[in-house]
Amino acid sequence: MATIKSNKIFLLVLLLAVLASGSIVLSVQARAPFACDPRNGLTRSLRFCKLNVPIHVRVRDLIGRLTLQEKIRLLVNKAIDVPRLGIQGYEWWSEALHGVSNVGPGTKFGGAFPGATSFPQVITTAASFNQSLWKEIGRVVSDEARAMYNGGVAGLTYWSPNVNIFRDPRWGRGQETPGEDPVLAGKYAASYVQGLQGNGAGNRLKVAACCKHFTAYDIDNWNGVDRFHFNARVSKQDLADTYNVPFKSCVVEGKVASVMCSYNQVNGKPTCADPDLLRNTVRGQWRLNGYIVSDCDSVGILYDEQHYTRTPEEAAADTIKAGLDLDCGPFLALHTEGAVRNGLLSIVDIDNALANTITVQMRLGMFDGEPLNQLYGNLGPRHVCTGAHQELALQAARQGIVLLENRGRSLPLSTARHHTVAVIGPNSDVTVTMIGNYAGVACGYTTPLQGIARYARTIHQTGCTDVACSGNQLFGAAEVAARQADATVLVMGLDQSIEAEFRDRTGLLLPGHQQELVSRVARASRGPVILVLMCGGPVDVSFAKKDPRIGAILWVGYPGQAGGTAIADVLFGTTNPGGKLPNTWYPQDYVAKVPMTNMGMRPSRGYPGRTYRFYKGPVVYPFGHGLSYTTFTHKLAKAPNKVSVQLANLNAFTNSTLLTKGLRVSHTKCDALTIGLHVDVKNEGNVDGTHTLLIFSTPPAGKWTATKQLVGFEKVHVLAGSNQRVKVGIHVCKHLSVVDHFGIRRIPMGEHELHVGDLKHSISLEALEEVSLNN
Numbered sequence: 001m002a003t004i005k006s007n008k009i010f011l012l013v014l015l016l017a018v019l020a021s022g023s024i025v026l027s028v029q030a031r032a033p034f035a036c037d038p039r040n041g042l043t044r045s046l047r048f049c050k051l052n053v054p055i056h057v058r059v060r061d062l063i064g065r066l067t068l069q070e071k072i073r074l075l076v077n078k079a080i081d082v083p084r085l086g087i088q089g090y091e092w093w094s095e096a097l098h099g100v101s102n103v104g105p106g107t108k109f110g111g112a113f114p115g116a117t118s119f120p121q122v123i124t125t126a127a128s129f130n131q132s133l134w135k136e137i138g139r140v141v142s143d144e145a146r147a148m149y150n151g152g153v154a155g156l157t158y159w160s161p162n163v164n165i166f167r168d169p170r171w172g173r174g175q176e177t178p179g180e181d182p183v184l185a186g187k188y189a190a191s192y193v194q195g196l197q198g199n200g201a202g203n204r205l206k207v208a209a210c211c212k213h214f215t216a217y218d219i220d221n222w223n224g225v226d227r228f229h230f231n232a233r234v235s236k237q238d239l240a241d242t243y244n245v246p247f248k249s250c251v252v253e254g255k256v257a258s259v260m261c262s263y264n265q266v267n268g269k270p271t272c273a274d275p276d277l278l279r280n281t282v283r284g285q286w287r288l289n290g291y292i293v294s295d296c297d298s299v300g301i302l303y304d305e306q307h308y309t310r311t312p313e314e315a316a317a318d319t320i321k322a323g324l325d326l327d328c329g330p331f332l333a334l335h336t337e338g339a340v341r342n343g344l345l346s347i348v349d350i351d352n353a354l355a356n357t358i359t360v361q362m363r364l365g366m367f368d369g370e371p372l373n374q375l376y377g378n379l380g381p382r383h384v385c386t387g388a389h390q391e392l393a394l395q396a397a398r399q400g401i402v403l404l405e406n407r408g409r410s411l412p413l414s415t416a417r418h419h420t421v422a423v424i425g426p427n428s429d430v431t432v433t434m435i436g437n438y439a440g441v442a443c444g445y446t447t448p449l450q451g452i453a454r455y456a457r458t459i460h461q462t463g464c465t466d467v468a469c470s471g472n473q474l475f476g477a478a479e480v481a482a483r484q485a486d487a488t489v490l491v492m493g494l495d496q497s498i499e500a501e502f503r504d505r506t507g508l509l510l511p512g513h514q515q516e517l518v519s520r521v522a523r524a525s526r527g528p529v530i531l532v533l534m535c536g537g538p539v540d541v542s543f544a545k546k547d548p549r550i551g552a553i554l555w556v557g558y559p560g561q562a563g564g565t566a567i568a569d570v571l572f573g574t575t576n577p578g579g580k581l582p583n584t585w586y587p588q589d590y591v592a593k594v595p596m597t598n599m600g601m602r603p604s605r606g607y608p609g610r611t612y613r614f615y616k617g618p619v620v621y622p623f624g625h626g627l628s629y630t631t632f633t634h635k636l637a638k639a640p641n642k643v644s645v646q647l648a649n650l651n652a653f654t655n656s657t658l659l660t661k662g663l664r665v666s667h668t669k670c671d672a673l674t675i676g677l678h679v680d681v682k683n684e685g686n687v688d689g690t691h692t693l694l695i696f697s698t699p700p701a702g703k704w705t706a707t708k709q710l711v712g713f714e715k716v717h718v719l720a721g722s723n724q725r726v727k728v729g730i731h732v733c734k735h736l737s738v739v740d741h742f743g744i745r746r747i748p749m750g751e752h753e754l755h756v757g758d759l760k761h762s763i764s765l766e767a768l769e770e771v772s773l774n775n
């Protein structure tokens with residue numbers, strides 16, 4: 001999202017107005033915006049205010065009362081008030097990517113709400129592979145959001161999560177996403193959205209989430225190409241089996257109340273003006289029950305920067321007709337009336353857009369009178385930053401930490417042997433770095449240094465003044481510290497000065513002289529050396545993998561407000577790490593071969609392809625990698641060998657299409673066809689641990705798609721020496737299907753091979769008139 005200039009101007013005008021009026025009373029109790037106050041005799045009797053009338057009737061009634069000018073001023077994020085109908089102005093733009101955030105103008109911290117629980121950045125939470133954790137975080141975030149709305153300092157429409165596929169390791173916003181795999185990202189999207197939106201009765205929403213940025217957006221600024229001008233050339237196959245998968249899951253399973261279209265073009269069309277993407281796909285096929293919003297200023301950008309239309313009125317008409325309901329930015333408020341006057345757009349089109357936004361506001365209860373009298377009306381300041389919420393932030397950080405390397409069991413450290421720890425590195429004592437971007441104001445922080453100090457005496461040296469690490473003047477002092485200590489922990493990595501919105505990386509190595517610092521300190525250390533990497537995107541740490549003096553490597557992502565506690569708990573073994581990498585860690589020379597602008601997922605001549613599904617070259621660490629302080633083994637307990645897929649229409653297929661192309665998913669009756677895989681997981685070691693089962697599938701030999709694709713995952717806690725049976729459900733149509741060149745999803749018949757660790761199992765799929773599922 002980009003900042004809107006007009007907001008700043010508005011604030012300035014407001015400030016001037018306040019100064020001019022001589023008003024100094026700034027501590028006016030803020031109130032949540034709502035309509036239909038029963039104390040207001042003027043509006044009490046309006047039909048759209050009647051709670052016993054169905055929402056769609058109330059929406060139509062309200063729209064029928066608005067003038068064209070009013071309607072147009074409700075098409076933008078800064079929606080105007082309509083005093084004659086008792087409707088207050090509303091700022092639609094709030095954010096809650098991993099905690100209530102003040103990135104959007106709809107949310108402000110201060111007063112009774114000085115901060116909110118700041119969970120780990122999404123890439124870290126994704127590494128937990130724990131769906132109930134994602135949902136629980138959503139529930140807690142929406143409690144805090146509702147509390148802040150009730151206090152008049154936040155909205156109810158949150159433009160989170162970001163579920164774009166983390167396609168290129170350089171992407172500055174990769175940290176915001178759940179990683180590179182479409183199934184993982186889809187499950188994250190659905191779980192987090194369900195947590196945020198609540199399971200309200202009927203159609204009710206606790207808050208309205210938004211999956212963004214639709215679609216194929218994952219470049220910010222690389223080699224002179226920025227997101228405002230980028231035309232993503234995407235094949236139908238990649239769109240259907242990669243880029244759109246998390247959005248579909250977000251809409252269909254998560255039942256999200258909003259989707260945001262992106263800045264970029266897809267195959268020559270701005271996504272916000274593409275009826276095929278918005279009207280046909282999101283609303284038509286996936287049946288979005290909610291509104292479509294533009295990324296901020298993107299309607300303006302498609303006119304001003306991309307010169308996609310000849311006039312601003314055409315831009316307004318094209319986007320609304322394509323299915324856009326709300327503009328983040330002022331553009332539609334300025335040019336929609338002209339579009340109607342020029343006959344480019346009908347009032348019915350505007351009414352349809354408003355019906356989508358106002359329905360969401362009504363589902364949120366914003367037209368039900370005083371929020372304090374409603375469901376969630378009891379939530380207030382004492383429900384924000386509670387002990388339980390902050391504990392969940394700590395648990396999330398613990399669950400997301402990934403143990404990449406543990407040479408000779410260097411970890412865990414022991415309080416009995418490691419009395420003094422040298423804590424070194426530019427990220428060793430950081431606070432806001434730990435919460436990444438799209439964050440808010442945290443309740444408080446525990447830095448890595450503070451966390452480690454709970455276990456051992458510490459000697460602290462930053463080694464570099466910041467992550468850019470442009471000089472080696474402080475290296476000597478760091479070496480001295482390492483020489484004096486029983487163990488050395490180096491906390492290195494990146495921060496928002498290196499990877500961020502507007503900022504893609506150019507390479508994958510640690511910045512500046514960081515490698516040199518690590519190597520020199522490792523050489524000087526008396527005790528074990530642990531490298532902790534705090535960063536969102538992957539870094540090429542081949543040098544450290546090869547250095548026998550570096551005992552262990554941890555990736556902690558951006559671990560949130562409690563990051564330091566979680567890191568120390570893992571270092572000293574009170575937490576046994578169980579996180580797995582949600583993306584491939586490529587070597588530095590990979591990026592030399594791959595322009596960021598190439599959207600192709602599959603390899604082609606001279607192009608290695610992307611992500612573990614298609615790229616088969618060398619990696620620093622693979623997708624799904626993550627060690628534990630114990631070892632787990634798998635045994636297959638129960639799984640079908642043969643599954644029959646019922647045809648919806650026998651005439652729809654012939655033997656030849658079956659053999660060469662597979663069954664079209666739309667020609668089968670397999671909506672509920674699930675394979676149950678039962679796996680026994682044994683903890684072979686002497687410490688308890690949490691294991692993530694990752695189930696991959698390889699379709700039958702042929703010209704099919706990925707050679708290996710994640711089809712399910714399940715997380716399980718197993719006590720030392722004991723055994724747990726885990727059941728994983730694999731949805732045949734969704735997960736054993738592949739997408740052909742035309743973007744059509746098909747189920748190949750024949751032997752599908754499932755892999756769990758080194759365990760393999762074959763399942764034969766055959767087409768039948770009747771379902772006979774033998775699991």
Ligand SMILES: *[C@@H]1O[C@H](CO)[C@@H](O)[C@H](O)[C@H]1NC(C)=O
Nearest residue numbers: 650651653654655656658767
């Ligand atoms: C497929 O071919 C086999 C033999 O070649 C035949 O027995 C079977 O009936 C055919 N199935 C369909 C659905 O046409």
Ligand SMILES: *[C@@H]1O[C@H](CO)[C@@H](O)[C@H](O)[C@H]1NC(C)=O
Nearest residue numbers: 130132133395690715716717
């Ligand atoms: C998943 O997360 C929830 C919430 O933190 C936690 O209670 C549960 O134990 C986690 N599951 C596993 C297997 O660790």
